[in-house]
Amino acid sequence: MIENFQGALTLVADPTTILVVLLAGVFGLVIGSLPGMTATLAAALLVPFTFFLEPVPAIAAIITMSAMTIFAGDIPSALLRIPGTPSSAAYTEDAFALTRRGKGALGLGVSLVASVIGGLVGSVVLIFVSPVLGEFALRFTSYEYFWVAVLGLTAAVIVSRGSQLKGGIALMAGLLISTVGLDVTLGHPRFTFGEEQLYRGVDFIAAMIGLFGLSEVLRAVTARKGESMPIPRVDGAGAIRPTFRAVWRNRGRIATGSGIGGVVGALPGAGADIAAWIAYAVTRATSRIRPGGASTGAEGAEEARDAEDDRRVEAISGAASANNAGIASAYVPTLAFGIPGDTITAILIGVLLVKGITPGPDLFLYQTDTLYALYLLFIVANLLLLPLGFLLIRASGFVLRIPRSVLMGLIVAISICGAFAINNGYLEVGLMVAFGILGYLFEKGGIPLAPVVLGIVLGPIVERNFMQSVIKTNWDLTQFFTRPISAVLIVLVVLAIASAPLTGWLGRRSARAAELRAAGAGGPGAADGPDAPGPLP
Amino acid sequence: MTAQDTSSAAGALRGNLVIGAVTVAVGAVVIPYGASMPFIREGIPGPGLFPMMIGGLLVLFGALLALTSVLAARRERRHRDALAAAHAGEESVPAADAAAPAEGAAPEPAVISSVIDTDVGSDGPRRWVNGAILMGGIVFFVLFAEILGFPLTMALLVTAIVWSLRARWWVAVLTGAATSLALWAMFEQVLMVQLPDGILRGF
Numbered sequence: 001m002i003e004n005f006q007g008a009l010t011l012v013a014d015p016t017t018i019l020v021v022l023l024a025g026v027f028g029l030v031i032g033s034l035p036g037m038t039a040t041l042a043a044a045l046l047v048p049f050t051f052f053l054e055p056v057p058a059i060a061a062i063i064t065m066s067a068m069t070i071f072a073g074d075i076p077s078a079l080l081r082i083p084g085t086p087s088s089a090a091y092t093e094d095a096f097a098l099t100r101r102g103k104g105a106l107g108l109g110v111s112l113v114a115s116v117i118g119g120l121v122g123s124v125v126l127i128f129v130s131p132v133l134g135e136f137a138l139r140f141t142s143y144e145y146f147w148v149a150v151l152g153l154t155a156a157v158i159v160s161r162g163s164q165l166k167g168g169i170a171l172m173a174g175l176l177i178s179t180v181g182l183d184v185t186l187g188h189p190r191f192t193f194g195e196e197q198l199y200r201g202v203d204f205i206a207a208m209i210g211l212f213g214l215s216e217v218l219r220a221v222t223a224r225k226g227e228s229m230p231i232p233r234v235d236g237a238g239a240i241r242p243t244f245r246a247v248w249r250n251r252g253r254i255a256t257g258s259g260i261g262g263v264v265g266a267l268p269g270a271g272a273d274i275a276a277w278i279a280y281a282v283t284r285a286t287s288r289i290r291p292g293g294a295s296t297g298a299e300g301a302e303e304a305r306d307a308e309d310d311r312r313v314e315a316i317s318g319a320a321s322a323n324n325a326g327i328a329s330a331y332v333p334t335l336a337f338g339i340p341g342d343t344i345t346a347i348l349i350g351v352l353l354v355k356g357i358t359p360g361p362d363l364f365l366y367q368t369d370t371l372y373a374l375y376l377l378f379i380v381a382n383l384l385l386l387p388l389g390f391l392l393i394r395a396s397g398f399v400l401r402i403p404r405s406v407l408m409g410l411i412v413a414i415s416i417c418g419a420f421a422i423n424n425g426y427l428e429v430g431l432m433v434a435f436g437i438l439g440y441l442f443e444k445g446g447i448p449l450a451p452v453v454l455g456i457v458l459g460p461i462v463e464r465n466f467m468q469s470v471i472k473t474n475w476d477l478t479q480f481f482t483r484p485i486s487a488v489l490i491v492l493v494v495l496a497i498a499s500a501p502l503t504g505w506l507g508r509r510s511a512r513a514a515e516l517r518a519a520g521a522g523g524p525g526a527a528d529g530p531d532a533p534g535p536l537p
Numbered sequence: 538m539t540a541q542d543t544s545s546a547a548g549a550l551r552g553n554l555v556i557g558a559v560t561v562a563v564g565a566v567v568i569p570y571g572a573s574m575p576f577i578r579e580g581i582p583g584p585g586l587f588p589m590m591i592g593g594l595l596v597l598f599g600a601l602l603a604l605t606s607v608l609a610a611r612r613e614r615r616h617r618d619a620l621a622a623a624h625a626g627e628e629s630v631p632a633a634d635a636a637a638p639a640e641g642a643a644p645e646p647a648v649i650s651s652v653i654d655t656d657v658g659s660d661g662p663r664r665w666v667n668g669a670i671l672m673g674g675i676v677f678f679v680l681f682a683e684i685l686g687f688p689l690t691m692a693l694l695v696t697a698i699v700w701s702l703r704a705r706w707w708v709a710v711l712t713g714a715a716t717s718l719a720l721w722a723m724f725e726q727v728l729m730v731q732l733p734d735g736i737l738r739g740f
Contacts, residue, residue, distance in 0.1 A: 049723075049728065051728075052728040052729065052730065163553075163602070163605075165598055165601055165602045165605065166556070166602065168594070168598045169556070169560050169595070169598045169599065169602065172560075172564075172591050172594050172595045172598060175587075175591050176563075176567065176588070176591050176595075179587055179588050179591070183574075183583075183584030183587075184584075185582065185583060185584060186575070186583055186584055188574055188575070188583070188584040190574065190584055190588060191570075191588075217671060217698075218668060218671065220702075221664070221667035221668055221670075221671050221698070221701065221702060222664045222665065222667060222668045223659075223664070224659075224660060224664070225659055225660045403704060403708070404702065405698075405699045405702035405703065405704040405708075405709075406699055406704065406708065406712045408698060408699070408702060409695040409696075409698045409699040409702075409709075409712050409713065409716060410695075410712070410716055412671065412674075412675070412694065412695065412698055413691055413694070413695050413716045413717065413720055414720070416675065416678060416691070416694075417691075417720050417724060417732075420732070421724060421728075421730045421732075424730070424731060426679050429675070429678075429679055430679070433672070433675055445552055445555075445556050446552070447556065463587045466582075466587075467582055470582050471582070512616055516616070516619060516620060516623060
């Protein structure tokens, strides 16, 4: 173990790696702080560069970038009331309310320190859980791999916000795209339309750049005119001490949040944003701070407002630590089974495969140096987040002023270069454009993109393992169900599928009933129903 | 509650019906395509099996989406009627409707340091012109990169996009030039990727 870490340390301490970590960190912080730019977009834009790096710096770039982006997403939440990435959406209202009360630096500081602690806890979860699962996965055969992949696909659909049927449609679109090219059993060309270049299949990276990069630009250039937004100023100086005091006060919250993030992030398909929502709900529900002072008058009102601020800081501590913990623990299923935990890890798998590293149990047997380097990188990235994050809080006004128009031009340029560089050819550029349009249309129709990505990545795994299993046993389908590990996985899949429509239906029903009750009681609360217009575009 | 609400609900229903129809259509095309390949031969599953399964699920999901949207719209309408009936007994509360957006749009901001123009949107046909410039620009790049060379083509493309988003002309030109030179240096010099030289070959 010590030897492994020494080997890994020499890999990480390499000057190229250090430079890449710093650059990717700054890149992640900038992209994350811009509203609408997600960590997945950042990963897709980063891939063309990592493509030509050694494996360890390439992994380093993606890991550092994602750790930074998730925190940076809190900045526009606090300043503009727009979450920079979906992971910050859970506590955007709280962060913005603190800024309006002149406590923006405190809110962001707490969220930064909580993020760092959460990220470190997530890394520890990763380091200790993934080898155990990896060892377990050594006993997997094609049946188990089939079910693990199905579980990943099911989870992707269930967690998709909005309609799960649309999630299902998105998943099928991804699976369909994954069948393009020569098939796994007979080498028969499918959906290639006589184009020999398509025999390789649709290039995953070109698809990602299109789905997340170009589609974002398309959306921006065809957007309706909105309003310019004022940026409130945040005084970074002098906020460090109160920040750490608040963190210490909320240490229990951060611990719970990190724990929730560590567990939720490791579930296949559920990512950092789900972790943040759950941790937020738990923190809010178990808060022990009393909402308002009992005393009356101006003093009492001020006291009540302060109590409310404390509650907000508390909620931020829980949720901000959860999303960073989730980022790290999403690597658990990625490393152990080769099944991505979220869209970023899906992109990482694409990069690893190009580098000749197959994620999965073999990693723990044969490529321990790379594995330990990855562990170390998580810790380094999270520690680096602390100083860089404080700098970003102070420079936030400057970063937010980067003109959108320039940014869009940059994204288009990087997307084209990236797609072109995959094969030095224009087919990938064309694919990128096609996927950009697809992503744009999907977004317009409210169809989530994450299941498409997981479909493209997991499609071949599902198909190959299904075919292998069927050929091996000559259509003895009972084998899929009677093996003990398979049986457990099937139960999980069925539970996941059953839980989704049930909770959705119950939620909608109770929301409607509550609205009706409120209307019946004659309160104006009816206007606050689920269809009340949101303030955000 | 308001006329706008009902029309947006109808729009969502229409959107879902379109998505459902397209999904069913794609599934209906994929199934025969899959069936045209060997899908089961001598008991061994072939390349057509998986696409056929996907096609079947596409048809199923598309149909279900259309069906559930129609049902949900009807339930929503009935619920709205019930809500209206509950409201009918008392004074209507027009203030409540206005309160929610007002609170969000204009907060008393604490200390404003500056105002950003993050917004690049436009109104009317300009939106579609911008979209056409983006798409046409990429087609232009694909067609002309080999002739004009990467730096020049990319600079033109980026300049056009930035300029179309209402940036000042010199900002657009500067961004175009800087971006294309930086990417050229990055890919050609650092990452060793050969980009098309075009007329710049030999420099």
